[in-house]
Amino acid sequence: MARALVILILIGPVIAGLIGVILPTLGYFPAAGANHFSLEPIQALFAWNGLASAVRLSITTGLFATALSCLIALGFTASMMASPWWRRVQSILGPLLAVPHAAAAFGMVFLIAPSGWIARVLAPVLGWDRPPDLLIVNDPWGVALVLGLVIKEVPFLLLMIIAALPQVDAPSRLKVSASLGYGVIAGWTLAVLPAVYKQIRLPIYLVLAFSMSVVDVALILGPTTPNTLAVQVLKWMNDPDISLRGQAAAGAILQFGLIIIAILALRLFEQLMGGLRNWIIMGGLRLAMLEQLRWLLQCLGAIVFFALLIGLCGLLMWSVAGFWAFPDLTPNSISLSNWARHSDGLMVRLGQTAIIGFTAATISLSIAVLYLESTRTVPNWAIFLPLIIPQVAFLPGVQILLLNMGLKGGLAVVIAAHMVFVLPYVILTLGGSYRTWNRDFERVGHALGASPARVFWRIRLPMLLAPLVSSLAVGFAVSVGQYLPTLLIGGGRISTLTTEAVALASGGDRRAIAVFSVLQLLAALVPFVIALGLPMILWRNRRGMSHG
Amino acid sequence: MADGLGLSNVTIHKGETRLLSVDTHINRGEALTIMGPSGSGKSTLLSYITGSLDLAFKAAGSVTLDGEEINTKPAHLRHIGILFQDDLLFPHMSVGANLSFGLDRSIPRTERKDRINAALDSVGLAGFFDRDPATLSGGQRARVSLMRTLLSNPKALLLDEPFSRLDQDLRQQVRELVFNHAKAQSLPVLLVTHDMDDAQAAGGAILRLDR
Incomplete structure (x- = not known):
């Protein structure tokens, strides 16, 4: 079951997306009223x-x-x-x-x-x-x-x-x-x-x-x-x-x-x-x-x-710079006014970024755990597939398919799109520790009368806490960095710190760019710090857990 | 059917090759030692009895405990205690929590703590309840591991070369402790080892597997 889900998430969108770009390339695009095949799109590209x-x-x-x-x-x-x-x-x-x-x-x-x-x-x-x-x-x-x-x-x-x-x-x-x-x-x-x-x-x-x-x-x-x-x-x-x-x-x-x-x-x-x-x-x-x-x-x-x-x-x-004359190496004044000026926009985007990242990472982690618990595996190339097929080659196809089906990209669809890229990283970062975990602990647990569920919740998950939270952080960071899935699948209606920062690029307002980028950076890095610190705090009295 | 641990016509295959075939019975309070070179399938036999056989192996034959066939039951309902080479104390739990993990749920909280402290006391570890297992010496950890298994009230005890990681003089001590406790609770003991001293200390029959 978990294996089928993993294959569906990793390979499904890639194949659907590739079909979704092949059809309009050949002129078939019902949403734009084109119901017959033609070479016009290819001719237009070459023109x-x-x-x-x-x-x-x-x-x-x-x-x-x-x-x-x-x-x-x-x-x-x-x-x-x-x-x-x-x-x-x-x-x-x-x-x-x-x-x-x-x-x-x-x-x-x-x-x-x-x-x-x-x-x-x-x-x-x-x-x-x-x-x-x-x-x-x-x-x-x-x-x-x-x-x-x-x-x-x-x-x-x-x-x-x-x-x-x-x-x-x-x-x-x-x-x-x-x-x-x-x-x-x-x-x-x-x-x-x-x-x-x-x-x-x-x-x-x-x-x-x-x-x-x-x-x-x-x-x-x-x-x-x-x-x-x-x-x-x-x-x-x-x-x-x-x-x-x-x-x-x-x-x-x-x-x-x-x-x-x-x-x-x-x-x-x-x-x-x-x-x-x-x-x-x-x-x-x-x-x-x-x-x-x-x-x-x-x-x-x-x-x-x-x-x-x-x-x-x-x-x-630049995010805290006031006036900054040219050859000077540091700003003439430092203040939080850039942050204050953009605080509303920052909070809205931070909220969206966090909701998408947290949901995508948490669901991906749950799927990854279910998948790693099962004995049947997916070949490595399938896990790498969404990473090696370029986003720009298949995401347009996904958007076109959604358009043809009359679906509007909302938050849920964007989260699903992020998961295509979050899940491979979560599986890759969690897989090693999960598979090298000493299964004799499981045997001892059963011998002590603990049911499989009790062994899973009381022994396996706590012992793997550090790799679990760090792969959650990796998944979150991957989601924070996504640009194209948010933009294309969200149909421009979903705005995260990343899409907003990139949108500001052409405007040239360095202070605005700086505050959005710094917050984007923090959104990706802070969970990492928490992932490192949390096990250390929880297991501060358990020396045997420091290398888990 | 008799009390104790019975293995009737148990055979284990890996692919097409037969690893071993055993037909024996161990009475309560008695011990059986299985000796053989590594790769002869002795630990695999223990996996079959505890219900954790790797998918690479195929096994047949019935395992009975006090007259009841257990090889169709899930691992956690078999009441088979096992000690491995490693003590396998759960590193995220205190010594006391490790012992409590195997203790039956029906025992009320107040009594649990007394039972655990009494068990620690009986192996010279009084006051170790709140200790981090990682701070214990090898001998102390082996003793905690033994008491964890005994507190879970097993009806048989399997030993998978549990003394091979310990130093020479410590090995002697722990060995005695394990067999004395097993005898006191009149458990059938199945020991797997390639150390002759272990087999002699166990005191029961010896079964040799050839390869």
Whole structure:
């Protein structure tokens, strides 16, 4: 039963959504009065004169963001693993992952914009007394978009690499390669990476698919004329002229096709790299010069962390800033008036965000527990499916289907849509601890006369309290960060902190952006802190629970 | 049918291979030791008796307790106590709560506390009611674990190599304690081990499984 429910939630919307974009692409769209098949939507898509640039941007920004994220994450791991700092890096990854993409992207804006902190630091040196007239954010090449993606994808990939490392016994491999005359970086690249890569291949495809089709980060940092393809699909979807949804659907299919081609290209690249590795090994090259890069690789990783953290500090600073003259590093005055001015709007959106997040996370957690209790499992690819199929490829289809059925997107539908993306993360974060729980405790419980229900409520759940609350927090954070499901499925009627913050992006009111982003950030992070603290408080007199 | 724990024509299969086949009876106050190398299915036999057999195994044959067939009953209604290698004290409960967990619900609250304190007292752990199990020594934990099982009023006691994790001199002590208590409550005891000293301390017949 639980298994069927999981499959329904994870796969149902994806398939329905894909059907929902295929039909209008072929001209069938009853809600707009089109009852016969035609090629008009496809022709309309190809007639749009921004198409070539939009496609090119999606490919280049997606590939560059993925390549750069992989290079930095892998290089940082190889160069840092032996360092005493490595453990500390690991401990901040969880919270960094909970930072919503939009908040990270706005932090980036406040860092690199012409009036951002970097320009303010450089101003005295270069003699600027006004923000330089440069188009840095929303640049036509998508450089800012790539940077905004990299600062969020590197922590994600690092976490995946760290999860894979124990399974490949990296220290022994490095010892062997060192004894054979390979330096740390060369040994890592030739002896550890091939094994690690197998484990992180799926997450890398995920990063590629996400980077090519991201909407919220592209709206904040990406090029505007033209947009990336994903943003253009959203614009057509949101257009009051309902007939434009046909070409939006065609665009979604094109986006999906581009991602499949990109993944196939990546597979080819993997083969090439494997060949190159063999050539290096067969030639006996020790690649000693790679050791020179160690310092550079550490720096790149550190820059990513600092860019993310300083950007978030920038958000906080702008949210309380009064007047803030240009070259000054800090505001001339600090007050809560920005918060007071937006308090009504903030409270309404916080309420919506919390209701959606809490409901979606709680229901997902209950389903995840039921699913993990049952002995029948769902294959891993099914759990990853809603994460790897880009949102912009199938959510428009879900909206179109709802339209055709005459359903209006309300709160309940939005919550259901969030669950499609919350449930995989909840299952993934809870699964490990749930399955490694020592089942002998259950046997002892039964032997002591406790019924299965009593064992479940009195032994199993309390012993798993820490992983349960932390996966609830992860689920909540995932929901807080959702942009497209809220916007598309809610039909614009549901407004959360995320949708409001992204909507403010084009307006340029930095203080308004800052207060909404900071509250979005807090909404995602505070449950995390509670999840860490709650078990510690409840089990403060139970030493045996501190590693549960 | 006689009192005690009976295993009539119990066979256990893993896939197509037969792991073991046992036909025996253990009277009240007596012990039977099953010895055999790891992988011979001795712990699997205990799982079948307690009703927690893994799905990978298939078992047949009947298990009777005081004349009543129990192998069709759910695990928690079988009245079979079991001690494992690990003490498996619930880490989120105090020592007292661990003991109370197995105590019959019909016993009123005031009496429960007295019974638990008396049980702790009888194994030299007076005043340990509110302690965190994680702060106890290995020997203390083994004793709490034994009393938890005995307080749940089992009609038979299964021992799954329960002494193998303890130090040499502690093992001697705990072993004596377990068998004395089992004898005092005249429980049939089924011990699974590969330590000859355990088997001798149990004092009953020895059944060897070959592989």
